[in-house]
Structure formats: C-alpha cells, structure tokens
Amino acid sequence: MTLRTRGPRQRRVKRSLLAALTVGIVLAGCTVSGPDDDDGRGGDDRRDDQVSSAPAGSVLAVKIDNVRPARPQTGIEAADIVYAEQVEGGLSRLMAVYATKFPETVGPVRSARESDLELLRQFDEPTLAFSGAQGKLLPLIDRAPLRAETPQDAIDAYSRADDRPAPHNLYLRPEKLLDSPPGTEALTTGFRYGPAPDGGSPEASRTVRYPAARFTFTWSDDRRGWLVSMDGAPTITTDDTRVAPATVVVQHVTVRESQFRDFLGNNTPYTETVGSGRAEILRDGRAFEANWERATPTDGTTFTAPDGKALNFAEGQVWVVYARA
Template identity: 30%
Template sequence: MRCLRCWIWLSVFAFLLMACGNSDSSEEGNQLSLAPTNTPPPEATATATPSPEPSPTPTPEPTPTPDYIANPPPRPTTPAQTVPETGRTYPPGMYEYIHTQFDVPHPPAPVPDEFVQSLPAPPDGVCPLTGVPVDDPAVLQRRPLNVRIDNSPQGRPQSGLAFADVVWETLAEGGITRFTATFLCQTPEVIGPVRSARLIDLQLWPMLDAILVHVGASQPVTDMILSSPWNRANIDEWLGHNAFYRIPADQAAVSWLRTYTSAARLWQFAESIGEQRPSRTLRGWQFDATPPDGGRPARTVIIPYSPGTSSVVTYRYDAESGRYLRYQGDTPHIDRTTGTQLSAATIFIVFADMTVTPIVEDSLGNKSLHFKVWGEGKGIVVRDGRAYDVTWRREGENVLIRPIAPDGSIFPFKPGPLWVQIVPTGMDVSLSE
C-alpha cells in the first residue's frame, strides 16, 4: 500500500514537472518570435506624388459679328413727329407709310450702336472724312453739314465744293446730276447755289449723322424729311430758317439759283436749334498715303451719267499733284471761290440699284430716282492712277458705306478730298490709261 501511494505521488510530481517545462518552452518561443532581429528594415521608398496637371484655361470663342446684311433687324416704327415751324404733327409710322404709298423701297433699320462703335475710329486729330490732320481739333466736335448743291449747266461754276471733305454725286432727273457736299473739317465762306433735297438724302443724312441743308423738296420728299426721326437736324429755307442769303438777280443765270449760305451761318443756326454736336457714325473709313498693291491702270475715268451732255463726268490723273482733275464733259470743273479746278484724291464708284418712283420732281413731270445704297454691291476705288475692284457694304441706316477688299479688310482711301460717284448698276464706267 505504502509503495502504491509513493508511485502515485511520483506520477503526480512528474506530471507537474512536464507541465512546467512545456509552459516555459512556449513562453520562450513567444519571446523569440517577437524579439527584433539584426536584419535592417527595408529603406523607405520615396515615391513623389505627381502634381496634378493644371487644367487648360479654355479660350473663349470670339463673339461672332452679327451679319446684319443677311439678317437685317426689323425696322422700328418711327414715332410721331411735330414740326414747330408749321405746327403739323405726323402720326407714328408716317415715315414708313409714305415710302409704301409712293413705291419707294423702305430704308434699312438702324443697327445697334455697339456695332457702329466696333468699326475702326480715326486717329485723334485726324479728319474722319479725309484722313488729313486738322489744325484745330475743335472742328471735329461739330456736326457734318450735308448741303444740296446744283449741278445743272446754269449752276456752274459752284462755290464751296473745293472745301468739301466729301462730295456725293447722283443722277437727279432730266439727265442732270446733283451734289450733296459734306463739310466738317473746313469752313468755306460761300456755299452754293443751294438746291432742293432728293430721295438719296434720306440715306446720306442718317449715314453721316449730319445736318441736312436744302431749299425745300417735292411734297412727298418734304413729308418724308419732316416725318423722319432726324427732322430737327434739318435746315430748310422753305421753313424760314435764316441761315441763307440771296445773291442779286443779275449774278445768277436763273432765279432759282440765287440761294447761298456759309459754313459759319449753318453751324451757328445748328447751335441755335440745339443740333450742334459731333457725329455718332463717322467710323469705318481707312486712309493710307501708300497705294495698295494690285489694281489696274486708270489714269482716265469717264462716268456717262447722261451721254452726249455736259453731265458726262471725266477725271484725269495729274501725277504732279497725285489727284484726279474733274471735268464736266470736256470742260474743267472750276470752283468759283478759288478759281481752281476741282480734284479728288480718291474716287469711290458705287454701283447701286436704281428705280424710278411715282414722285414728280418738276413741272416737266420728271420722276424722282431712288438709289439703294444699303446691303452690299459692286464698287471701284480709284486712286494714284490705278483702279481697284471692291465690294461696298452698308449694314444699316446709321452705318457709313465702306469699300471692302477681296480679303475682307476695309480698303484704304488716299488722304484728301473724296468724291463718291453713285451710279446705276450696269452703267458702263470707262477706266483707261
């Protein structure tokens, strides 16, 4: 029995010894697994994080210039107009109604001022109508004068044309032409003989934002002028405006060629009626003394307004002055004031659609002619002994007509006086050496 007990205790003791040994081995193993080793830790790999590429700034698309020729804006109805000199009031839309009544094409609508202001402006101190620097910049603060001047054989020689910045010539009726002379940068002391207005003035007037100067008009044209949006910028002897004088009867070939004026009188009267201010539309012409490349020889220009009469206009290039001398028929065209022959630095020929209207202009029954000078059409610029084919363009009522070169740029005039010859589409204008 005693031996049995001893064996049992020995067995228990041995078991306890084994358990302790196992516990120590396990703990040592755990310590070995957690102890640091001599193997150096791997070096950190420095990977640069790429900076994000900057997003390209989108280039704004240019705002397309509206094509007012292809998509003309609608013409607003002209508001009611009251004429203080007569006390007559024209109801809204009368200006447009008279055009319809006499089968006269409706004029174009004005385009936004933003478009007009986007056209190139003349340099400071330079006349916008001639490209010539002015001695006194104050003259550019006054408003252009569009004076109607006779060009019948009895009315020649005229006074003041030598001082005009631009002369616009069109057929009137009866085979003769008439001028609208635009004065801004010079101040002639004598202008005349002053005559009546025609339909063309309803286009040149707003185009230049000018003051219209004339001696009456046929009744339909008078009503168009007085019902127009610019009727206050109108100096008319028939309305009693005291900006004119009459020369003695023995100094005029016929009685209806006695009315004269001066630039000073006209600008003073414009001041008195609150219409003296700079023009808002004289933008878009370019001038360059150097002639462009190309073109074709044109030392002689013949415009047959009325073949076989003195209304045939001829220009001959004078290389010494660099200008084109003007002839009526074969007779030099002289300015009475200066005694010198009229000349042009540039001739701008505008081919325009012409219609004969029902408006009667004189006692012989001659009808008023209408020339469409808006949109675009064929043109020729003649300067420095050469002629250049261009396209003329005018987008709206308040836009200056401009010569456009084949590459789309504005074709430059030569600095100096400009004569604009508005001729019927298809007229055979002769250009020769």
C-alpha cells in the same frame, strides 16, 4: 461746335405778314420751267412748329446744283466728301459734306431728294441745307433724324446772287448755321484712310455717264489728285480752284423709280445706298476693284478688295459717284 440758335418756330399761318414778305423776297425767282427745275418749284411747306437741333459733332450736308447754268460752283473744293447722284431727266446733282472746314459760301443750293434721307442716316443728326423739296417728300424730311435748314428756316443764312438767273443763284453761308465744323470724328462713313493697297491697275482717266450728264476724272501727278470735269468742261470753282479729289469712288448701285415726280411729270430716281455691290476705287493714279457693303441705313459703307481686305482711301477729299449697277 456751337449751333446757331433761334426762337421756337410757329406754324406758317400764324406768322406775321412781315415775315411772310421776307420769305417771299428770299425765294423770289424759284418758279421756272425746264427739266432741271426743283421738285415742287423750290417750295417748302414743312411744318413750322417743330424745332430741330443737331448735336455737337454733326456734319453739314449741302445740296448743290449741277446743271450747266449753275457753274462755276462755290465752296465744293472745301468739302470732305462730294456725292454725285442721278436726278430727273438723266441729269446730276451733288451733295457736299463738310466736317473739317467750312468755306465762306457754298452753292448754288438746290432741292433735296428722297435718296438723301437714306444716305444721311450714316451721320448723327446731320444738318441738311437745301432750297426745298417736292411737297409730298417734305413730311418724310420732317420725320428724318436730321436738322433741315431751308431759306425759310434760316433766312439770314441764304442769299441770292445777281450775276446769274434763279433758281441757280441761291447761296449758303455755313457759319450762319454752325459756328464751327465738327471735325473728322463726325465723318462716320466707314471709309478707311491710309497707305495704298497692293495691286491695282494704272488709270489715267475714268468717265462715269448718266443719260444727260457725265463725270470725268483725270489723274494729275502734280496735284496728287483726280482733276474733275463735268459734261466735258473742267470743274473750276468761282475762286479759280480746279477741283481734284485724292480719291474717287465709282459705286455701282441700284437706281430705281421713286414714288415722286417733278412738276413736269418726270420720275425722281431713287439711289439705293444700303446693300452691297461692286465698286472701283481710284487713288494714286491707279484703279482698284472693290466690293462695297452697307448693312443698314445707320451704318457707314465699307470697301474691301476681292480678297476681303479693307481698302484704304488716300488722305484728302473723296468723291463718290453713284453709277447704275
């Protein structure tokens, strides 16, 4: 994998007027009101004098908008892993992780959250693509061991579509950030893949509810996967692909208040992904009770059966939905 290279970045106050105007055009339309607006209204006040780089073998993680005006989404069917988390107002947001292949386009891209930094520590300096973040969170992103790429960092990698309103129209071209995907060895998640374990219970459908959002996964023998629906509507991408992961993990975690609020005063939930708890693993039309454990932020997450044996996932895409414990 070869990283796209750029010259050293200087502080924004020293940038030329032309560069500032270009950024302004790219970010036009980010300021909107409503419960699903970006923290900090999509802005990015990160320091520009720090040149970030990612080693060969780092994954690409992209924050994906998941409110109704953002659908249908683009490129999520190509992700190796899709994480779903609760955000302000009881809504949901996705983070798609790419290691084995890149779609041509991914989006709509939205803002980062504090929880993302802990979740991404399991990877070796991943590239995180996002539209911005709450102003007080940006220094934490600067210090995190990741390569942060916003529209201000990589102007040519992002574009806005004209067929839907901002801020639900920002898209990323992954090949503008990384020349090629790093491969499966970069997926240091702790997940195990292989034959289905013994036991389990037949499962036709499972729904996970947030205060203002819900995910439903319905088993399809034809697809050998779980057909995804969000808020009651089938999840079909812009290229008319019905999303159907081979494995769905319902991971019960602590969701607490963070130190951050959006511009409307709504607290940003913090999803704790380090620790232990219970989970359900859905694969092959069956549900398996499990325990999960992640001892430190740099560890992956292990899933074991009640008897302590490791639980295998089915080969293919994995969705991890964080549910309140």
